[in-house]
Amino acid sequence: MSYFFDTAVNIEGNKKLRTPQIEAYIKIREYFNQPDNKEALVVLPTGTGKSGLISIAPYGVSNKRVLIITPGLVTKDSIRKTQEVLEDNFWVNCDVIFNSKDIPVVNEYLQDISDEHLFASHIVYSNIHRVSSKRETSLISRVPQDFFDFIIIDEAHHAPAQSWREVLGYFREAKILHVTGTPYRGDNQEIPGEKIHETPLSEVMKNNYVKWLRKETVNAHELYFSIKENEEVKLSKEEVLAFKDKEWIEKSVALSEECSKDVIEYSILKLNELKKLSSKVPHKILAVGCSISHAEDLYHWYKEKGLNSIIVHSEMSLDELRRAFRNIENHQCDVVISVNMLMEGYDHKYLSILAIFRPYRSINAFAQVVGRILRAIPDDEITAFEIDNNGLVIFHEEIGLNTMWNVFQKEVDRAKRGSIREYTFSDREYIERENSLASVNSEGAFISNKDSYLDDIDFNELFERKRAEINALVSENINKIIQSGVDLPLDVLENLKDSLVEREIREAAKLIDPELIEKRPAQARKMMRQILSTRIQDEVANLLIENGIDEKGSELYHVFNRCIPNLKTTDVNDGIVVRFINSKLSKIYGAVKDRDNKTLLKSIGALAGILEEVKRVIR
Structure with missing residues (x-):
């Protein structure tokens, strides 16, 4: 076996x-325990x-070493912080590993x-460029x-797809796991691998794993457009649409100083409101x-209003980016301004307000940027x-993002959407916008729209109790040494204590490992x-809401009374559908207890x- 099979871990419970x-994790382990299964997506x-x-996935799966590949600097740093001992080590802090x-x-x-x-590594991590490079120093040139x-x-x-093909072609016998928050690629190709698990955003939001999400749009009572050929004439949106397309209007509004300042002012208002209610949190x-x-x-423009900002963009050097992120972490700004950089993997939890000053056509890019404040x-x-x-x-309101919001809110299967050309903005286009786009006059800004997105064994207690027992036992032994009259310097006593603790932990691990291994299947079953x-309960609630059916009504009695025995006219809709689903599952797989x-x-x-x-039945 290997390290990842021999090491006892505390995961399921x-x-x-x-x-x-x-x-x-359970699905990953079950999937790869079948020899024919080679490539999965989570x-x-x-x-x-x-x-x-990613840190727990190899246990019970890998027989040798694990390679973790990231697309770039920020995501790689996220993995490093999770796994390296000198950082916020996940295995230790989450009691995944006892010793x-x-x-x-x-x-x-x-x-x-x-x-x-x-060669001594259990896990190697790197970005794709260091793995797949044609240079002699690349990873695939050394192993x-x-x-x-x-x-x-x-x-x-x-x-790029070619980078992955090169790497996976070289390590062709390896099992492959794709892990992502976005199940579609930047080049509009689906990520390969059989999708074995997807957690919907609505589920994690209900459980408070992520921030709740809402949106508010800014508009103006009077919004006029002027074109360079006739700057004196002010045109309404409807008049402009007679000779220009929607994209032209959206770009004009996005690049307009007045419209940008309307959004800036409202974002500052909401930030100040937030800080007044919760002054200790650096939102x-x-x-x-x-x-x-x-x-x-x-x-x-933010500086004019008294707010400090830090800009991050894709053309900054690595040192500049690291310095910018460090200053953000140290709360040396009120605003983070991002351009062409979705900061995927950057986990600054105090980003609480997202002010978008550009249109999007791709739900991919929109979903990723919204994810930065979750x-x-x-x-x-x-x-x-x-x-x-x-x-x-x-x-x-006029940069066309309400459609993006509605699609994102409904959690459509974005992986199946076709190729969409994203809006692009060059510096030249921005600087020369008056020659190609309208100047926009905004008067009387207001908020036009608001919307909302919506125990058989406790291993942790076992770990803490065992650690306490060990510390008490070692302290007792040290006290006996002191009371015996042996004169030892304090630093020697401390070293002795550390050695005893280490020895006792190693002995405890020998006793506890079989129990962990034995109990894991039972704990997995319970989970x-x-x-x-x-x-079942969550999906039934979502299904009824989407179809405009009152969860606590009883009109579905007449739909299901023939196929569910002993159904009563007073039974409520959500309970009826839950019973139907459980009945179907029982017919296929037997009683849940068995x-x-x-x-x-x-x-x-x-x-x-x-x-x-069920959807087809209730329509």
Whole structure:
């Protein structure tokens, strides 16, 4: 076996892990335990614990080493912070691994890493460029084809398809897991791999894993357009549409100083309101501009209103980006202005207001930028969840984003959408906008629209109790040494104490590992039963709401009374549909109490098909 099979881990029953992480892990392990299964896709929304899932995914799956590939600097740094001991180590802080000496050997692939360190690694992580480069220093130039047997690709949709084909072709025998918050690629090709799990955003929002989400749009009572050929004439939107298209209007509004300032003023108003209600939380605005020149103007316009801003864009050097992110982390700004940089993997939880100053045509890009404000602020830092974890999206009514919002809100299957040409904005276009676009006069700004997105064994307690027992035992032994009259310096006593603690932990691990391994199937079964029950209830509620059916009404009695025995006219709609689904599952897989882990997993997978059947029945 290998390190990832030999090391006892606390996953299925771990209360410090989130349900989507545990559910995805169980499906990953079950999927790859079938020899013919080679490539899988898991979708987890931003803020749900994607980096944590990547850290636990190899256990019970990998027989050799693991390669984690990221598309760029920011995402790679997110993995580094999760896994490296000197950072916020996930395995330790979440009690995934009992003994700190069992933490895997993790190395970033850099061209100067020694063969000794590379070959001693359990996990190697790197961005795609260092792995697939044609240079002699690339990873695939230094290791044999069977060096890794499990490859995890984080946010694969950003890299050119050719880069991935080269890497996966080289390590052709390895199992491959794609993990993403966005199940479609930047080049409009679907990410490969069989989708084995997707957690919907609505589910994690209901469970407060991420911020709630709402939007407010800014408009003007009077909005006029002037074109260069006849600057004296003010035209209404309707008059402009007679000779210009919708895209021209949206770009004109987006690049308009007056319209931008309307959005700026409202975003500042909402930030001040937030800080007044919760003064200890360093809430910030994320402003998304059209171009670098536009971002520089936004910087000055926010500065005119007394707010400090930091600009991040794709043309900054790595040192400049690191310096900017460090200043953001140290709360040296009120506003983060981003251009052509979605900051995927950047986890600044205090981005609470999103001010969008550009139109989007691609739901892909829109969803990714909204995801930047979804990460929840921990309970111990906030005044109230409703205040501090209530993300707000602000944009101008006339830049065409209401359609994007509506699609995003309904959680359509964006992977199936066709190729869409995204709006592009060059610095030249922004600087020369008066020659090609309208100047826009905005008078009487107002908020035009508001909308809302919507225990058989406790291993953690076991770990804490065992640690307390060990510390008490060691302290007792040290006290006996002191009381015996042996004169030892304090530093020697401390070293002795550390050695005793380490020895006792190692002995405890030997005793506790079989219990963990033995209990994991039972804990997994309990977790899957809970997931199945919760998923049925949530999906039924969503289905009824989408079809305009009162959950607590009883009109569905007449639809289902022939197929559900002992149904009463007073039974409520949601209960009726839940009973129908459970009956269908029982006919296929037997009573839930008699289902084993694999059958429970199949039950969860069968839900989508049964829900489609329910939709057809109730229409």
